Amino acid sequence: MRGSMRRRCRMWWCRIWWCLALLLIGAPVLAAESPAQFRAAAAQVVYTDPATGTPVPVLLTYPTRDPVQPIRRGPYHINVAPEGMPAFDPMPLVLISQGPSRNSNAMIGIALFLARRGMMTATVTHMGGQDSTTAAGGTGIGDTRIGTRPLWPELPAQLRSALDAVLDSSPMGWRVDRDRIGAIGFGPGGYAALVEAGAVADLGRIPAHCAQHPDNRALCPAGAKTVVAALPLQPKDAADPRIRALVLMDPVGALFGDGALSRVTAPVRLYEAEKGDEAGALEVDRVRALLPGSPEVQVVPGAGHYAYFTPVPPSAAARIGVTAQDPPGFDRAAFHERLNDEVLDFFRRTLTPAR
Numbered sequence: 271m272r273g274s275m276r277r278r279c280r281m282w283w284c285r286i287w288w289c290l291a292l293l294l295i296g297a298p299v300l301a302a303e304s305p306a307q308f309r310a311a312a313a314q315v316v317y318t319d320p321a322t323g324t325p326v327p328v329l330l331t332y333p334t335r336d337p338v339q340p341i342r343r344g345p346y347h348i349n350v351a352p353e354g355m356p357a358f359d360p361m362p363l364v365l366i367s368q369g370p371s372r373n374s375n376a377m378i379g380i381a382l383f384l385a386r387r388g389m390m391t392a393t394v395t396h397m398g399g400q401d402s403t404t405a406a407g408g409t410g411i412g413d414t415r416i417g418t419r420p421l422w423p424e425l426p427a428q429l430r431s432a433l434d435a436v437l438d439s440s441p442m443g444w445r446v447d448r449d450r451i452g453a454i455g456f457g458p459g460g461y462a463a464l465v466e467a468g469a470v471a472d473l474g475r476i477p478a479h480c481a482q483h484p485d486n487r488a489l490c491p492a493g494a495k496t497v498v499a500a501l502p503l504q505p506k507d508a509a510d511p512r513i514r515a516l517v518l519m520d521p522v523g524a525l526f527g528d529g530a531l532s533r534v535t536a537p538v539r540l541y542e543a544e545k546g547d548e549a550g551a552l553e554v555d556r557v558r559a560l561l562p563g564s565p566e567v568q569v570v571p572g573a574g575h576y577a578y579f580t581p582v583p584p585s586a587a588a589r590i591g592v593t594a595q596d597p598p599g600f601d602r603a604a605f606h607e608r609l610n611d612e613v614l615d616f617f618r619r620t621l622t623p624a625r
Contacts, residue, residue: 304611306386308333311354312341313442317435319397320427328432329375329393330442331385333357344375345586348382356442357388362450362621363436365513366393367429368579369458369522370421376593377456379580383610389617390446394432396425396459422473422525425458426465430510450621452515454613456578457552460521464557467516468509468533471525479524479553486551509533515620517613519578520546523556531560537620538565539613545597546575566616572600581606 311334316325334354341348364384366377374395381391433451437443455463465471480490516534519541538561547554552575558567570577576593581603587594596602 304387304614307388308357308386309335309338309354310348310350310382310385311336311352311356312348312350313353315392315435315439315442317394317428317432319424320431321424322397324397326395326397326428326432328395328436329378329381330390330436331381331393332361332390332442332445333385333388343378344373345582345590346375346378346580347583348378350382356390356445359445360447360450361388361390361445362452362617363390363392363446364617365429365433365451365453365463366391367396367425367453367459367462368456369425369460369462370396373579373590373593376576376579377454379606380454380610380613384614384617387614389614390442392432392436394429394459396428396462421458422461422471425462429453429459429462429466433510433512447623448512449624450514451512452517452617452621453513454517454519455521456519457575458522460518460557461523461525463513463516463518464521464526464531464534466510467513467536468531469526470530470533472527472530473525475525475527483549483551485549515617517541517616518557520552520554520575521557523553523560524551526556526560528560531557532562534562537616538563539616540565540567541578541609542567542569543573543575543577544569544571546570546573546577568612570605572597573605574600577602577605578609 310331313330313332315328315330317328318324319326331350333356334351335357336351336354338349338351338354341350341352366381368374368377374393377393381393384391437446437448453463453466455461461471476490480486484490513536515536516538518538520543521540540558540561542554542558546552558565574595574597577596577600579593582590582594
């Protein structure tokens with residue numbers, strides 16, 4: 271009799287324990303990152319720079335069930351399956367453009383996050399971002415055009431060429447759902463994504479902008495004396511209907527005049543770092559004012575311009591410099607936990623499968 275009662279008591283306490291565990295699990299876990307459904311695989315395709323004919327790499331990440339191994343990409347240590355077997359097809363594709371950068375892997379965190387949750391990503395390296403010597407985390411492509419005027423009409427063309435290369439590649443291209451393609455654009459990459467989505471840039475705005483912001487070397491390589499020679503401002507019919515949704519992170523808005531974004535019909539989620547453009551050199555607020563419809567806008571409290579870049583190990587932060595540094599009190603790692611989920615949710619809502 272006593273043994274039977276002990277067993278009933280143990281069963282009773284087990285039930286209480288599991289109920290308490292479920293209650294404790296309920297609230298906090300909802301605030302954590304969405305759980306990964308897959309492992310991440312990585313592969314590379316190459317596009318041809320339309321202006322120079324130079325082959326330029328594009329890093330693909332995508333969902334897989336294959337075993338992973340540790341790989342170093344610049345300052346980042348990542349776990350991926352090199353050229354792993356895709357977990358399924360077709361899958362949505364998200365282009366990632368940070369514009370010219372000496373660390374082409376700076377947004378690897380969000381690329382891997384999306385891949386582990388069922389999306390292919392294509393991180394585009396842009397010509398114009400590398401110096402003649404290979405910088406840490408760079409690609410080794412020698413090009414000293416960073417900050418020069420020809421760069422701006424070329425960036426959207428490079429983004430389109432990269433998309434063409436991904437879709438034409440074998441075996442990955444045919445695994446992409448052609449009706450579910452989005453883009454993430456940071457800084458100059460945000461400008462390029464907007465132009466590809468239908469925005470009309472006006473390079474004639476550069477001299478007046480540089481007179482006000484001579485220290486903005488990305489747009490003003492000669493400071494206040496920067497001028498613009500005669501140059502086609504926009505390829506004809508530049509809008510690319512394949513891009514169905516945009517996430518913009520501190521996009522450069524200085525090249526867009528009134529009405530320049532009226533043809534952008536894709537859904538947009540816009541992030542603006544509170545301390546990212548305090549001097550107004552990028553004119554991020556101009557993008558917000560010009561976007562038609564009802565874009566989703568998120569101002570990130572306390573964030574600097576590079577808050578969107580993947581956090582690096584503390585040992586590498588000092589070597590990397592300003593892009594790894596944040597304003598006092600801002601927690602980049604905590605921000606990325608929220609950012610990743612928000613971007614995933616946005617693309618799941620806007621890149622819906624065709625019925």
